[in-house]
Amino acid sequence: MAQRIRMADIASKLGVSRTTVSRVLSGKSVAFRIAPETAERILKEAEKVGYQPSQLARGLRTAFSRTLGLLVSDISNPFFANIAWAAEQAAEQQGFAVIVGSSGEDLKRERAYVNNLISRGADGLIVAPAGPDYEHLAELQRDGYPFVTLDRVFEDLDCDWVAVDNQGAARGLCEVLAERGCKRIAFLGGRMETSTARLRLEGYRAALRGAGLAFDQTRVHLSDFSVESGRRGAEQLLKLPVPPDGIFCANNKILFGCLDRLASAPKEPWAALPIASFDETPFMKVLGRTLVVAAQPEHKIGARAVELLLKRILSGPPGSPRMNKPYTHDLLQTEQKKFGF
Amino acid sequence: MAQRIRMADIASKLGVSRTTVSRVLSGKSVAFRIAPETAERILKEAEKVGYQPSQLARGLRTAFSRTLGLLVSDISNPFFANIAWAAEQAAEQQGFAVIVGSSGEDLKRERAYVNNLISRGADGLIVAPAGPDYEHLAELQRDGYPFVTLDRVFEDLDCDWVAVDNQGAARGLCEVLAERGCKRIAFLGGRMETSTARLRLEGYRAALRGAGLAFDQTRVHLSDFSVESGRRGAEQLLKLPVPPDGIFCANNKILFGCLDRLASAPKEPWAALPIASFDETPFMKVLGRTLVVAAQPEHKIGARAVELLLKRILSGPPGSPRMNKPYTHDLLQTEQKKFGF
DNA sequence: CTGAAAGCGCTTACAG
């Protein structure tokens, strides 16, 4: 700034070559057996003038920008915001920055973002794909470009991914409701183009089967992972001739919307309905609702995704087949938490 | 990928110069009166091979990376997550990407991030500064580097900023409690190194004065904007010989923590205490609490900050004194919302 | 209407 300082400035001031300055400042003084005093002088001068290497120039030359792209479907969802926070911290420890983008569950935006992040020199990508198409990811894979899938999984795309046991957790949640005596559990689901939504539905159905309960389409509302979706889902339930006696919400936003809509419903039976949901928020304890949730380990998810991605990236130079090793599939566990039971 | 395509590839394939390809592909074919058919051929070929320009190379050459840095204090706070989402959308419309970072309210991390973002070629910065020091920002200003301050303001640093009327909104919230008959309103405040925290405290005090109520230090808890801070604040209140009859929480996280702690407190009088707070969340309606909040226009804040920043950035070439124009100070209004009144 | 050449700020063989 104020005219950015370059290596050349330091070099000329100290009467050494840019080569030497570069070697010292990028920490290769030992490998190149730079004279300790030369190194010292350079370090001191760089410190003094507050030299900051241009990652742009470095990235262009080395094809390593030390930048990761994180593409989530909805950064305003605390689940993804927490993941972003964790990813960023994990990346920072290794000297990597994270560019965050939100697709808004729009496949076109997702594709555009992927291209954008790559053209900005991202060394790898972490993406919570909108689905249902994943051809753009398959293409990255063919090109040996490192990426990790997060939260969502494609059966036919074998790549590194980290997700939670959605089916198991959903089943567990519904079982809690069933054990509590619920016979007519409703399901407010999310975007079916995602594995997350589908597996949660499967878990719900499995729990019903296990408890000998009937699956009733009229109690099922499938839309997307939004507050509005939860509201509409609740709306549908309110119109049912025989009301449900328990509700499963596929994520926190749907839960928000559902509760919001129910708040203006008649007390009976809606106020007393036990609810199951994915995701935990600080409010749950004080809702005064009977609530069982599957808390997701956002921090672990984000950190692990970065870890996997970095392993690929650092395993070889850009362009090399860094994706040929066996892929890691991380199925993390959720924690079941009960409120007002 | 699969060996990234470069302009040179297109040029040699089509038998034209890289210059021409560059001019067409960066949309300057008209200004340079390129033969329409030549332009067409180049466009077609670029499309066919899926050419994506390297923003790294472009940025290095033009000193414009079309990237903005957004540095918030806590991305896991929905307030900032929503801002990030809005900023990203606003920036994307102008072809700018946003790199998001979280300082965690740590001034050292903030400084490091600022340097980091700049070295990655960010054309400008939006920052919610941790405070209390802002010398690093003053330095950017002296260097003519574009930045906008968000949510938080430094009295002695005249620069572009966008924030809400914290004092007015806080005062309004407390007045609602006072009008409701509260005489002993407690204050759970945030990080006093931020203008936000200080102005909210001032608004609270002004409301007390206006209502002829005494300011009592024992009902005031000043810490940071975290859930834990809210818990500790509530803890302090619970120990008071004379309990408060209303609580002001300086942000949503503090509110979470406060409610969380109060949930395990005796019903009387804690369950019935009316509460005022900044920030809105979908849960509020269904809390069954008497709650008045100042909803902040996150979308506007984020979008406006990007708008101001882009105006600076696009007002001149890098290095020029783009910060010499009068600075814009945007004081946005909050919306007061009542629940359970 | 088009191109040859220089240069953005780094890193890295190659040479000594």
Place this chain on the structure above:
DNA sequence: CTGAAAGCGCTTACAG
């Protein structure tokens, strides 16, 4: 132990 020179992929005077 150190340096001259080439090159990463673009853009942009300059020249025609």
